[in-house]
Amino acid sequence: MGIIERMRLDGKVSFITGGARGIGKAIATAIAEAGSDVAIIDLDMEEAEKTAKEIEMLGVKAIAIQADVTKEEEVDHMMQIILDTFGKLDVAFCNAGICMNIPADEMTYEQWKKVIDINLNGIFLSSQAAAKVMLKQKKGSIINTASMSGHIVNVPQPQCSYNASKAGVIMLTKSMAVEFAKKGVRVNSISPGYIGTELTLQSPTLKPLIEQWNEMAPLGRMGRPDELQAIAVYLAGDTSDFTTGSDFVIDGAFTCF
Numbered sequence: 596m597g598i599i600e601r602m603r604l605d606g607k608v609s610f611i612t613g614g615a616r617g618i619g620k621a622i623a624t625a626i627a628e629a630g631s632d633v634a635i636i637d638l639d640m641e642e643a644e645k646t647a648k649e650i651e652m653l654g655v656k657a658i659a660i661q662a663d664v665t666k667e668e669e670v671d672h673m674m675q676i677i678l679d680t681f682g683k684l685d686v687a688f689c690n691a692g693i694c695m696n697i698p699a700d701e702m703t704y705e706q707w708k709k710v711i712d713i714n715l716n717g718i719f720l721s722s723q724a725a726a727k728v729m730l731k732q733k734k735g736s737i738i739n740t741a742s743m744s745g746h747i748v749n750v751p752q753p754q755c756s757y758n759a760s761k762a763g764v765i766m767l768t769k770s771m772a773v774e775f776a777k778k779g780v781r782v783n784s785i786s787p788g789y790i791g792t793e794l795t796l797q798s799p800t801l802k803p804l805i806e807q808w809n810e811m812a813p814l815g816r817m818g819r820p821d822e823l824q825a826i827a828v829y830l831a832g833d834t835s836d837f838t839t840g841s842d843f844v845i846d847g848a849f850t851c852f
């Protein structure tokens with residue numbers, strides 16, 4: 596069988612948090628195109644249902660589940676719905692995240708905690724829930740969305756909580772990868788650079804900075820969500836069986852200098 600056929604995900608079951616829109620939706624679409632059934636997890640149920648319907652048009656089964664990734668009972672409930680519906684879980688994309696651009700000396704403790712709660716604690720809860728199922732199956736692939744901001748302090752916007760949360764995701768990923776390596780469960784992260792999504796294009800604080808980022812970017816532009824699709828399919832599937840504990844920076848060389 597050739598490499599493209601071996602990269603297909605037919606028969607697999609995947610979930611993606613924050614899958615209703617943006618990067619999560621692009622990844623959900625890609626893995627569905629590759630043959631995986633998909634559970635779209637999001638706070639925004641209306642958008643999640645819309646996305647699930649679009650994905651079903653690709654010929655796989657897709658469901659939408661409303662869950663807040665910061666709430667343990669909601670993450671457990673979401674996992675139970677996935678098991679009741681599909682009977683297993685092969686791939687988990689823990690992707691939901693937010694950003695706040697507030698100077699460190701002005702940020703309230705509540706604001707700090709909100710970012711850490713969604714971006715780091717939420718990734719922990721959803722990847723842990725996936726791991727519990729996958730460890731029993733002795734097989735599975737977990738992919739966490741980090742960011743280039745887990746590697747650099749990107750300027751000019753002040754983002755200490757975001758940067759810290761994403762650095763935490765990268766280290767959480769590596770820690771879980773080592774713990775689960777001999778148990779059949781792989782854990783990797785993707786660190787995108789600036790990608791045009793609602794998070795960046797609609798944010799009143801980030802929108803005015805786009806021209807500046809484009810000037811700073813070696814490629815002279817932001818990335819598109821579809822430019823993260825191939826790495827997602829690769830990490831979800833069995834051709835990446837030797838890949839665990841890795842972080843994939845996809846940033847058009849933004850972090851290179």
Ligand code: NAD
Nearest residue numbers: 613617618637638663664690691692742789790792793794
């Ligand atoms: P987005 O805002 O377009 O989409 C995020 C989705 O997550 C939304 O549908 C939202 O409803 C959902 N969500 C938010 N909080 C949630 C919660 N508590 N529980 C469940 N769902 C929740 O964002 P995006 O740009 O697609 O970003 C997706 C991920 O990629 C985030 O982790 C983000 O930090 C990361 N990232 C984005 C960029 C970028 O430039 N867009 C760059 C690097 C990393």
